[in-house]
Amino acid sequence: METPGxxxxxxxxxxxxxxxxxxxxxxTGLLTGAGxxxxxxxxxxxxxxxxxxxxxxxxxxVKGYELTELDWTVAxxxxxxxxxxxxxxxxxxxxxxxxxxxFRLVAAASVGSNxxxxxxxxxxxxxxxxxxxxxxxxxxxxxxxKLDLEGVLSRMNAELLPAxxxxxxxxxxxxxxxxxxGVPADEIDAALRALLDAITWxxxxxxxxVLRWIxxxxxxxxxxxxxxxxxxxxxxxxxxxxxxxxxxxxxxxxWEGIASELDVPRDAAGALRDAVTSSVCPKILVHGPSGxxxxxxxxxxxxxLQVEGRIVAIEFRGPEMSDAEWTATVRLAAxxxxxxxxxxxxxxxxxxxxxxxxxxIAELDASSDLGLVMTTWTVGAGGVGLGAGxxxxxxxxxxxxxxxxxxxxxxxxLVAIPNTRLAALLKAGQFIxxxxxxxxxxxxxxxxxxxxxxxxxxxxxLAAAYVxxxxxxxxxxxxxxxxxxxxxxxxxDLVADPAMKGLVFTIGVGRVRSGxxxxxxxxxxxxxxxxxxxxxxxxSAVDPAVAEERRFGIGVLEDVVASxxxxxxxxxxxxxxxxxxxxxxxxxxxxxxARLLAAAGLQASATEVEALADFSRVETGPDAAAYRSDxxxxxPAGVFDRLLxxxxxxxxxWGWRNLLHMAKEMxxxxxxxxxxxxxxRFSVEMDVATVTTVIELMxxxxxxxxxxxxxxxxxERMPPNVGIARAVAQLIIDRLRSPRLFATLVDYAIPLxxxxxxxxxxxxxxxxxxxxxxxxxRRRLLLxxxxxxxxxxxxxxxxxxxxxxxxxxxxxDVGHISARxxxxxxxxxxxxxxxxxxxxxxAG
Numbered sequence: 001m002e003t004p005g006x007x008x009x010x011x012x013x014x015x016x017x018x019x020x021x022x023x024x025x026x027x028t029g030l031l032t033g034a035g036x037x038x039x040x041x042x043x044x045x046x047x048x049x050x051x052x053x054x055x056x057x058x059x060x061x062v063k064g065y066e067l068t069e070l071d072w073t074v075a076x077x078x079x080x081x082x083x084x085x086x087x088x089x090x091x092x093x094x095x096x097x098x099x100x101x102x103f104r105l106v107a108a109a110s111v112g113s114n115x116x117x118x119x120x121x122x123x124x125x126x127x128x129x130x131x132x133x134x135x136x137x138x139x140x141x142x143x144x145x146k147l148d149l150e151g152v153l154s155r156m157n158a159e160l161l162p163a164x165x166x167x168x169x170x171x172x173x174x175x176x177x178x179x180x181x182g183v184p185a186d187e188i189d190a191a192l193r194a195l196l197d198a199i200t201w202x203x204x205x206x207x208x209x210v211l212r213w214i215x216x217x218x219x220x221x222x223x224x225x226x227x228x229x230x231x232x233x234x235x236x237x238x239x240x241x242x243x244x245x246x247x248x249x250x251x252x253x254x255w256e257g258i259a260s261e262l263d264v265p266r267d268a269a270g271a272l273r274d275a276v277t278s279s280v281c282p283k284i285l286v287h288g289p290s291g292x293x294x295x296x297x298x299x300x301x302x303x304x305l306q307v308e309g310r311i312v313a314i315e316f317r318g319p320e321m322s323d324a325e326w327t328a329t330v331r332l333a334a335x336x337x338x339x340x341x342x343x344x345x346x347x348x349x350x351x352x353x354x355x356x357x358x359x360x361i362a363e364l365d366a367s368s369d370l371g372l373v374m375t376t377w378t379v380g381a382g383g384v385g386l387g388a389g390x391x392x393x394x395x396x397x398x399x400x401x402x403x404x405x406x407x408x409x410x411x412x413x414l415v416a417i418p419n420t421r422l423a424a425l426l427k428a429g430q431f432i433x434x435x436x437x438x439x440x441x442x443x444x445x446x447x448x449x450x451x452x453x454x455x456x457x458x459x460x461x462l463a464a465a466y467v468x469x470x471x472x473x474x475x476x477x478x479x480x481x482x483x484x485x486x487x488x489x490x491x492x493d494l495v496a497d498p499a500m501k502g503l504v505f506t507i508g509v510g511r512v513r514s515g516x517x518x519x520x521x522x523x524x525x526x527x528x529x530x531x532x533x534x535x536x537x538x539x540s541a542v543d544p545a546v547a548e549e550r551r552f553g554i555g556v557l558e559d560v561v562a563s564x565x566x567x568x569x570x571x572x573x574x575x576x577x578x579x580x581x582x583x584x585x586x587x588x589x590x591x592x593x594a595r596l597l598a599a600a601g602l603q604a605s606a607t608e609v610e611a612l613a614d615f616s617r618v619e620t621g622p623d624a625a626a627y628r629s630d631x632x633x634x635x636p637a638g639v640f641d642r643l644l645x646x647x648x649x650x651x652x653x654w655g656w657r658n659l660l661h662m663a664k665e666m667x668x669x670x671x672x673x674x675x676x677x678x679x680x681r682f683s684v685e686m687d688v689a690t691v692t693t694v695i696e697l698m699x700x701x702x703x704x705x706x707x708x709x710x711x712x713x714x715x716e717r718m719p720p721n722v723g724i725a726r727a728v729a730q731l732i733i734d735r736l737r738s739p740r741l742f743a744t745l746v747d748y749a750i751p752l753x754x755x756x757x758x759x760x761x762x763x764x765x766x767x768x769x770x771x772x773x774x775x776x777x778r779r780r781l782l783l784x785x786x787x788x789x790x791x792x793x794x795x796x797x798x799x800x801x802x803x804x805x806x807x808x809x810x811x812x813d814v815g816h817i818s819a820r821x822x823x824x825x826x827x828x829x830x831x832x833x834x835x836x837x838x839x840x841x842x843a844g
Contacts, residue, residue, distance in 0.1 A: 396429045671697060
């Protein structure tokens with residue numbers, strides 16, 4: 001696909017609807033790496049070139065025949081064009097193309113003869129090639145034509161579709177892909193037209209281009225939109241540029257190294273790949289010392305899995321994730337997995353710097369469809385509080401092989417480092433420090449001073465702003481553009497000035513940051529200004545009325561208090577700013593200000609500020625969750641009433657499930673009101689854990705009559721899920737003796753009942769609820785279960801299923817199940833004998 005284009009397509013372009021629809025279907029597949037396709041090139045009319053993640057290239061012809069058959073003459077023409085493609089590829093590289101070049105025919109046609117069918121099924125090839133050689137020998141020597149034909153046929157795959165297939169069948173499938181990806185229904189047609197209009201001859205198209213073309217049609221909260229706190233890995237493009245030295249010393253963006261494949265292959269990469277693709281571990285925490293290469297390793301593994309079509313990778317780039325963004329990300333993950341698509345995996349770098357997002361992750365169910373890869377350096381594997389399903393992944397040292405690769409790429413030799421020092425560097429695991437020693441023969445402290453001197457010489461008007469940026473960067477903190485602009489008036493120049501390339505980066509929307517925290521700390525230490533004084537000056541430039549800036553300011557104050565260099569001499573400006581932020585802040589802002597004042601030793605001020613944290617400050621989901629945690633034990637009824645009112649008028653999902661759990665302990669009136677609010681808030685894209693909690697709330701006490709309708713609605717609208725089915729079965733057993741609900745449960749459970757242990761346990765649970773159902777629905781469940789008896793190979797599983805069937809059987813089915821149970825054996829599973837007793841009792 002890097003060679004000149006194929007001639008046939010452009011010459012034949014006449015606005016082929018079927019072919020363009022097929023191209024649109026392929027384009028939408030790039031959003032999730034469907035089929036491993038990472039790039040395509042539209043050659044016009046009937047030709048599309050594809051590239052797979054492993055380097056395989058496919059030359060495709062797409063044909064639609066309405067008035068003619070796919071006869072021998074037409075087939076010969078198709079093969080002739082493929083032969084020309086093979087010859088052109090050979091000429092372009094000056095050698096025989098590798099086995100990674102293949103050919104594909106997609107044709108909607110009536111096949112004219114068995115010979116044509118055999119040809120494209122690659123049957124009786126010798127006979128058909130001999131005929132083709134005779135007919136095409138005029139175009140070259142017979143032996144050369146024979147070899148080329150055999151080469152094409154050995155590499156070719158044909159997909160023959162019925163001639164009457166609708167012209168736009170692939171367009172309809174493309175629309176379905178866009179819908180699953182999250183394009184709103186009323187935007188799908190416009191988005192698809194935008195894709196089709198953007199297709200141009202001989203332009204190589206990857207996921208980055210497709211995401212750019214549909215950007216205007218994605219909701220702002222979508223994780224792949226271009227305006228929020230996240231960015232899709234697929235929006236990144238490969239690059240062949242990048243400096244090894246700058247990348248290895250954190251003087252270039254990490255993505256430049258990933259896209260240019262400058263990063264050192266890590267020994268741990270295979271294990272991390274396995275963890276990310278595992279179906280049982282949605283939360284992975286890569287932890288190790290600062291500078292160990294955690295962020296680079298996580299991005300490398302996720303990039304590779306993205307281009308292979310194994311995952312849809314998203315990166316959180318901060319500073320905060322809204323309720324709508326989190327909900328949209330969880331929903332996208334659920335939609336794709338429900339359709340058999342790849343898992344959505346979210347990368348959260350330095351998760352310890354994002355406590356609100358960490359709370360969301362902690363509440364995420366361990367069986368969630370959304371995968372998480374997180375990095376941290378400040379705590380051990382279990383200290384971040386990320387909830388159930390967490391798998392720690394340590395990255396604590398550097399192997400000699402990894403160090404040797406780094407040295408080679410830097411043009412250095414490990415032998416230049418004394419053995420004792422090298423051993424210490426490898427054990428410490430800070431790759432960035434090893435790189436600095438290899439490249440400069442020194443450490444970051446000395447390098448920071450030289451780098452600052454270089455900035456002063458090349459961009460003297462930006463040096464002070466760069467120092468302040470590094471003062472924040474030493475704590476891994478980015479800075480709002482507006483704060484830098486108020487303080488220095490050079491925020492835009494910091495990013496745009498060529499002298500700052502590789503030292504300053506934009507992150508998220510309207511924020512800027514320095515390089516790696518180790519480099520930033522070295523620069524800040526080399527500056528004559530006191531770092532904590534500069535941090536307080538940064539906080540003073542905050543507009544407290546702007547929530548994002550206010551939270552940045554509070555975070556800076558927390559960094560000041562946490563510093564080993566903090567002293568009470570800094571207390572007056574710290575207290576003034578904390579009171580300022582608390583005066584206008586939301587509940588969590590006030591609480592953070594009170595806690596940092598207490599940590600600074602200003603307990604009296606902390607108590608005064610803490611008193612401001614009342615319910616009037618609750619404005620967001622995190623505020624509501626924190627308020628419940630702080631006050632729920634002292635005044636459960638009052639807190640419940642206030643928060644139920646909050647959630648009845650606020651769509652946030654944050655903390656809602658915990659309030660539902662709280663409702664289980666309330667009186668009947670409050671439980672009923674909570675169910676009313678739950679009914680109003682219900683959505684088919686609500687997470688399974690919350691839906692299950694709603695069902696459990698119905699089962700917590702006297703159940704309103706309307707709960708039957710609500711439970712039926714949940715089953716009719718939610719995708720099949722074992723947890724939901726079990727919760728409804730238990731509800732029927734304990735509370736709702738409704739034949740209608742049981743019948744709906746049977747319909748809902750059909751896709752879930754199979755021969756697996758989980759499927760058999762669900763069948764037993766639903767059978768226990770069947771006493772509340774009509775006999776016809778009990779028998780319907782029995783008929784679903786009986787075919788599984790022929791599929792099971794484990795004797796204990798078979799005995800369990802027979803016991804379940806015995807409980808359901810009545811009338812003539814009793815004899816049939818009894819025959820399957822057979823005569824008593826001494827070594828039979830206990831459940832088999834129990835089934836026999838049930839059947840004897842029913843037989844009378």
